[in-house]
Amino acid sequence: MLRLMKSSLPDRVKGVCSPPAMPMALAKVDQSVEVLKALADPTRLQMIGILKRSAEPVCICDFTAAFDLSQPTISHHMAKLREAGLVDVSKAGIWAYYRLASRLEPKTRALLDVLV
Amino acid sequence: MLRLMKSSLPDRVKGVCSPPAMPMALAKVDQSVEVLKALADPTRLQMIGILKRSAEPVCICDFTAAFDLSQPTISHHMAKLREAGLVDVSKAGIWAYYRLASRLEPKTRALLDVLV
DNA sequence: TGGAGAGATCGACGGCTATCGATGGAATGC
DNA sequence: GCATTCCATCGATAGCCGTCGATCTCTCCA
Numbered sequence: 299m300l301r302l303m304k305s306s307l308p309d310r311v312k313g314v315c316s317p318p319a320m321p322m323a324l325a326k327v328d329q330s331v332e333v334l335k336a337l338a339d340p341t342r343l344q345m346i347g348i349l350k351r352s353a354e355p356v357c358i359c360d361f362t363a364a365f366d367l368s369q370p371t372i373s374h375h376m377a378k379l380r381e382a383g384l385v386d387v388s389k390a391g392i393w394a395y396y397r398l399a400s401r402l403e404p405k406t407r408a409l410l411d412v413l414v
Numbered sequence: 415m416l417r418l419m420k421s422s423l424p425d426r427v428k429g430v431c432s433p434p435a436m437p438m439a440l441a442k443v444d445q446s447v448e449v450l451k452a453l454a455d456p457t458r459l460q461m462i463g464i465l466k467r468s469a470e471p472v473c474i475c476d477f478t479a480a481f482d483l484s485q486p487t488i489s490h491h492m493a494k495l496r497e498a499g500l501v502d503v504s505k506a507g508i509w510a511y512y513r514l515a516s517r518l519e520p521k522t523r524a525l526l527d528v529l530v
Numbered sequence: 531t532g533g534a535g536a537g538a539t540c541g542a543c544g545g546c547t548a549t550c551g552a553t554g555g556a557a558t559g560c
Numbered sequence: 561g562c563a564t565t566c567c568a569t570c571g572a573t574a575g576c577c578g579t580c581g582a583t584c585t586c587t588c589c590a
Binding site for chain 3: 473474475478485486488489490493505507508509510
């Protein structure tokens with residue numbers, strides 16, 4: 299053990315310093331990545347911010363009006379948020395109202411609390 | 415104003431329910447999106463998890479050994495984390511040791527605390 | 531000084547994604 | 561019934577991204 303002074307570098311065998319450890323479960327990682335991918339877009343992150351701050355469900359037409367983007371693009375982004383389980387939709391007549399999902403995982407909820 | 419009972423839908427003019435609000439500053443959104451993009455990948459998220467749990471800096475060769483990916487790909491992922499300001503690198507001889515950035519924004523730190 | 535190993539960079543390729551215009555389906559109102 | 565409006569979906573396109581092999585740079589050591 300008295301290997302001091304030889305060098306400040308750790309002992310190592312070819313190509314590996316220490317046995318690698320994979321601390322996170324694969325399924326957890328994929329689940330987190332799905333949510334992160336959904337949030338890693340300026341439009342969608344702002345959508346989530348608006349929904350989180352709104353007490354009432356928001357008509358998707360308001361997003362179409364707010365975000366200088368075409369209606370299909372807005373619909374596409376909201377679908378991404380839907381597929382990630384971040385928002386719920388309710389139809390009322392010809393209108394679609396979106397709100398933050400009521401059944402969010404605690405971890406996801408905490409994520410949104412930090413972000414927006 | 416006594417428009418009650420006519421319908422449960424809100425009043426609206428053509429195409430817009432309520433004046434749209436943009437609650438988040440544009441710069442903040444872009445900054446968050448950059449970090450989210452860096453984390454929205456299974457390999458990189460696991461890298462961050464390993465670094466966050468490690469008291470010592472980790473040699474990048476360990477990641478190359480751990481993640482069934484080529485050496486250039488591992489280097490590419492670590493560069494992404496570097497560019498996002500999430501990790502610091504220190505060279506020691508021919509080896510490169512990575513660790514979680516010491517000067518993380520509180521918001522980013524909180525994000526990592528939730529994620530990993 | 532020259533060989534060997536570690537890691538970053540380059541160039542290329544395939545797949546994913548953001549965006550749009552066009553279309554379709556459903557509900558409303560005339 | 562029919563036109564209108566809202567919204568989702570489709571098809572196409574351009575740009576970004578993850579991945580790899582090849583190469584380059586740097587350091588160490590014999």
